[in-house]
Amino acid sequence: MYLCDIGNSNVHFFKEGRMWAVSVPEFQHFSTQEPLFFINVNESVKPWLVGKKNYVDLEPYFAFDTIYQGIGVDRVAACYTVEEGIVIDAGSAITVDIMSGGLHLGGYILAGLSAAQEAYASISPRLDVRINPNITLDALPQKTADAVSYGVIKPILLMLGDTCKEKNIYFTGGDGKFLSRFFKHSIFDKTLIFRGMQKAIAHSGLVQEG
Numbered sequence: 146m147y148l149c150d151i152g153n154s155n156v157h158f159f160k161e162g163r164m165w166a167v168s169v170p171e172f173q174h175f176s177t178q179e180p181l182f183f184i185n186v187n188e189s190v191k192p193w194l195v196g197k198k199n200y201v202d203l204e205p206y207f208a209f210d211t212i213y214q215g216i217g218v219d220r221v222a223a224c225y226t227v228e229e230g231i232v233i234d235a236g237s238a239i240t241v242d243i244m245s246g247g248l249h250l251g252g253y254i255l256a257g258l259s260a261a262q263e264a265y266a267s268i269s270p271r272l273d274v275r276i277n278p279n280i281t282l283d284a285l286p287q288k289t290a291d292a293v294s295y296g297v298i299k300p301i302l303l304m305l306g307d308t309c310k311e312k313n314i315y316f317t318g319g320d321g322k323f324l325s326r327f328f329k330h331s332i333f334d335k336t337l338i339f340r341g342m343q344k345a346i347a348h349s350g351l352v353q354e355g
Contacts, residue, residue, distance in 0.1 A: 146352070148342050149183040150219060151190055154237065159339040182346060184218045184338075203342055206349040211249035223317055224249060225341030230313035232337070235320035239301065241308060255304065258320050261297040278323050302327050 148159040156172040158165050167175070173193050181200045185191065194200055204218045207225060217240075224232045224242050232242045232252075237260055242252035256264065258276050266273035272293055280286070280294040282302070301324070305314075309328060316325040317337040325331040334340070346352055 146179055147177060147181040148339050149181055150222070150338050150342075151183055151185040151187050152219070152236070153187050157338075159336065159342075164335065164339075180352070182342060182351070184222055184342065186217050186219050201351060203345050203349075206345045206351070207341075208348070209249060210247060211251075213249060213251055216249075216252075219338060220252070222338045222341035222345070223315075225344050226337070227315055230315055231309045232315045233305065233317070233321065233324070234338070235316060235318040235324050239318075239320070239324075241305065243308070255301055258297060258301075258323075262293075265293050265297070 146160070150157040150159075151169075151172070153169075155166045155168055158167070169187060169190060173190070178199060181197075182203050183194070183200060184203050185194070194202070203222075207218065207221050209216075209221045209225065220232075220234065220240050220242055223234050223240075224244055227244045228247045230244055232240075232244060234240045235257060237257045239255040239257050240252060241255070243250040262274075262276050271289060274290040274293050276297055277291065277294040278298075280291055280298060282295065282299050286292040286295045305324070305328070309330075311330060314325070314328050314331040315337060316322070316331055316333045317335060321335070322333045325333040
């Protein structure tokens, strides 16, 4: 059995405790006869998934208590095993969702580190620099490369800090481990979305035990 998280750029797989990723074009050459349970936020992939009988879209099987309109299934899956706390998926975008007593209270979206880097590069070639994750944030930068890194990272941390305060924070995503180190009550779990998918499968009866 495969679990599959289909994003806009990459597709992440989970099988028997192992995780790996392929590009969206590579995924469209993937084939298996085993059951494959997926979530998908990529509209371009939907036609390719039609008719694959052993591929199961998990989106209808999440019983998720929220009034948020248009929330992505990837965010739902990330929140699905969290009763209380803040769920942050730090990828191309940084999604922030607040859970309380199993109820989704709402959330917001920030540009991710790579997206912010691309935005600076579009302003001027002089601002086309790599984000330095080791930038010192308690002193003003004295060169342009550091100024860009400071301008990207510090506002994100201030925004998250204002939201999270003393709550438990559950980080996932490519930049989740990096961001988690700035917060005392944080947990980095790269399998958070897949654990949510597993819970949806268990509650749905899609897989019969034994």
